[in-house]
Amino acid sequence: MNPKLQVSTIMLGVQDVDRAKEFYATGLGCTVEQDYPGFVTCGLGDGSPKLALYEWDAAAADAGVSPEGSGFRGSSFHFITDSRATVDEVMTAAEAAGATVVKPAEAADWGGYSGYFADPDGYLWKVATAA
Template identity: 70%
Template sequence: MSLQVSVIMLGVKDVARARKFYVEGLGCGIDQDFPGFVRCRLGEGSSMLALYEWEAVAQDAGVSAEGSGFRGVSLHFIADSRDEVDEVMRMAEAAGGVVVKAAAAAEWGGYFGYFSDPDGYLWKITTAA
């Protein structure tokens, strides 16, 4: 057996707000849509993205729902061009995301920026080089 990431689940404070951000703002397709839970298609060959009520995720896992701040996790999208990086950053900001680090050239030859979704999850949008 080979381990694969089938779904990335984010615990969110407001599922409707997160749904609007990812579906309407960033153009993700809906795979499942239930009260308190939405699963989105991110694109061909990609894992799916599940949005689930924060408290429900904690209860499901049997852990405390307390906690905040950076948890050492970010989601990454490798774009084909600088223009695509800029477009995704614009889309995220227009949808209510926050640009955390404006897109710029990197020392290693690539081009990248960071935004956070309405629940503070970080996304890095980058070119490969």
């Protein structure tokens, strides 16, 4: 029997756990559920996986890999909503909390509305309407 794969936690290796906690909890309203030196877990809302913030070098050591690496890592996080207003609110809140707007929210060729921001450690988030 093959087990069904599920995502229960998304871990981000971050340079400064306190800064990341401030960004996600205070800036974007995530709920801090665990708060230890070098490690924080945030709730993202009902039905969503947890977000773990783990000190970069410690996360690499835990996985047994080199902490070296930079640039686009071939992944992004997506928040899909039904409302353009919500897209704008999240983009504004993220920027006020210290994110860099990578691509301002605008109408998309596929009929939706979307923008991208990068958190303080450079992780990309797309905020978009479904269509």
